[in-house]
Amino acid sequence: MIRPFVLLAAAIAALGGLLFGYDTGVISGAILFVNKDFGLKPELSGFVVAVVTIGCIIGAGTAGYFADRFGRRWSLLAAGIIFGIGGLLSAFAPTVATLILARGVVGLAVGFASVVSPLYVSEISPASIRGGLVSLYQLAITVGILAAYIVDVIYARSGDWRMMLGVAVVPSLALVIGMLFMPESPRYLFKVGKMAQAHEELGRIHGEADVDIEEASILESLKIKDIGFAAFKMPDVRFALFIGVGLAVLQAITGINAVIYYGPQIFAMAGIADSGSAIGATAVVGVVNVLLTFVAILSSDRFGRKPLLYLSCSGMLIALVTLAAAFAFGKGGSSLGLIALGSMMLYVGCFAFGLGPIVWVLISEIFPLQARGLGMSISTLSNWVANFVIAQFFIIVVGAVGQAGTFLIFALLVVVTIVFVAKYVPETKRELLEKIRVLPKEPVVS
Numbered sequence: 001m002i003r004p005f006v007l008l009a010a011a012i013a014a015l016g017g018l019l020f021g022y023d024t025g026v027i028s029g030a031i032l033f034v035n036k037d038f039g040l041k042p043e044l045s046g047f048v049v050a051v052v053t054i055g056c057i058i059g060a061g062t063a064g065y066f067a068d069r070f071g072r073r074w075s076l077l078a079a080g081i082i083f084g085i086g087g088l089l090s091a092f093a094p095t096v097a098t099l100i101l102a103r104g105v106v107g108l109a110v111g112f113a114s115v116v117s118p119l120y121v122s123e124i125s126p127a128s129i130r131g132g133l134v135s136l137y138q139l140a141i142t143v144g145i146l147a148a149y150i151v152d153v154i155y156a157r158s159g160d161w162r163m164m165l166g167v168a169v170v171p172s173l174a175l176v177i178g179m180l181f182m183p184e185s186p187r188y189l190f191k192v193g194k195m196a197q198a199h200e201e202l203g204r205i206h207g208e209a210d211v212d213i214e215e216a217s218i219l220e221s222l223k224i225k226d227i228g229f230a231a232f233k234m235p236d237v238r239f240a241l242f243i244g245v246g247l248a249v250l251q252a253i254t255g256i257n258a259v260i261y262y263g264p265q266i267f268a269m270a271g272i273a274d275s276g277s278a279i280g281a282t283a284v285v286g287v288v289n290v291l292l293t294f295v296a297i298l299s300s301d302r303f304g305r306k307p308l309l310y311l312s313c314s315g316m317l318i319a320l321v322t323l324a325a326a327f328a329f330g331k332g333g334s335s336l337g338l339i340a341l342g343s344m345m346l347y348v349g350c351f352a353f354g355l356g357p358i359v360w361v362l363i364s365e366i367f368p369l370q371a372r373g374l375g376m377s378i379s380t381l382s383n384w385v386a387n388f389v390i391a392q393f394f395i396i397v398v399g400a401v402g403q404a405g406t407f408l409i410f411a412l413l414v415v416v417t418i419v420f421v422a423k424y425v426p427e428t429k430r431e432l433l434e435k436i437r438v439l440p441k442e443p444v445v446s
């Protein structure tokens with residue numbers, strides 16, 4: 001039986017994902033009007049967009065420390081407050097300098113939330129539904145991206161970029177208020193020695209009957225002391241980091257944000273000439289992204305993480321090769337546009353039930369409690385660095401090797417992902433967090 005309380009806690013924490021999606025997505029529509037209002041040159045305009053990712057890198061890099069030092073709940077509350085401040089500051093920014101600062105602050109919050117939201121959800125989830133609940137966080141990201149897109153379209157008429165950026169204050173407030181009423185993660189409470197409170201929270205999550213096995217397992221795992229960065233000297237922790245960073249980087253360099261951020265441009269390259277249709281096609285892709293995430297929510301705990309990853313990557317591979325072939329051999333015109341739309345729907349749809357959510361699920365599962373905050377921080381940080389590289393270089397690479405070449409590179413990287421999953425990634429479905437082992441036999445790293 002899923003307790004409504006657990007669902008509620010996971011949903012509130014997932015607001016961090018909603019803001020992640022919204023704040024990374026909204027700028028693409030807002031920037032045109034920001035440019036006009038402040039008379040920005042391309043370099044400065046590019047910086048207004050890029051500074052969010054720089055903030056994300058700093059936020060993700062420091063979040064693990066804060067989550068371990070002050071707790072998961074306070075860290076999520078802090079993320080909500082920073083989101084709110086950043087949103088307000090963006091909406092009322094009198095100068096470009098303030099706007100850049102505000103977007104940096106928003107980025108900080110996004111980075112922070114991208115570590116702490118899945119971490120919190122994973123730690124409060126019963127093992128049997130953990131995959132589904134952490135996938136809820138990915139669902140929130142996709143809803144956020146779609147909402148940003150809709151808000152951009154609504155305010156595009158009036159050119160009100162302040163409203164576009166300011167709307168994010170509403171979910172920020174919801175996150176802060178919601179988290180005020182949510183409990184701390186019991187695993188964190190055990191870790192800092194608040195045994196009675198931890199026991200009580202565990203009871204609220206599982207019901208008193210099932211607490212004992214879980215508690216015994218957590219306590220057993222805590223016999224190894226918290227040793228900060230030194231934990232990464234242990235072979236299994238180091239190997240978990242290798243898997244976490246590997247998955248995080250592969251999730252980004254297989255091209256998802258080339259499609260999410262540059263959707264309209266890709267459609268324009270495929271001959272969907274008028275910008276209205278290109279934007280419409282992008283919206284369709286956004287809806288597919290939301291809908292297919294439900295597959296992961298409903299099936300990652302039944303079929304397992306790895307089968308979903310294989311299926312997801314296979315679909316992405318077919319889509320990318322088709323897209324590359326269409327660009328290489330297509331003669332333009334409406335058929336190329338249609339193939340592009342079909343391929344992008346297939347690509348994003350397959351990402352949405354596999355490589356998108358499952359990477360976050362696994363990153364939140366593979367580290368032992370002592371190294372979870374730091375491990376997730378470093379993995380997530382790598383995801384943002386890789387995202388930054390893709391966002392900066394996608395158009396340049398297209399210029400250098402052409403569209404077909406670029407999509408083939410992504411296809412190749414999807415093949416690398418499949419091999420990586422087969423070779424290194426453990427199956428974690430329905431396993432207690434403390435029982436998850438990344439090294440099944442003897443350590444391979446010493």
Ligand code: BGC
Nearest residue numbers: 141142256257260289356357
């Ligand atoms: C990725 C984001 C991406 C989003 C798309 C997330 O899992 O980390 O970079 O924009 O999925 O839905």
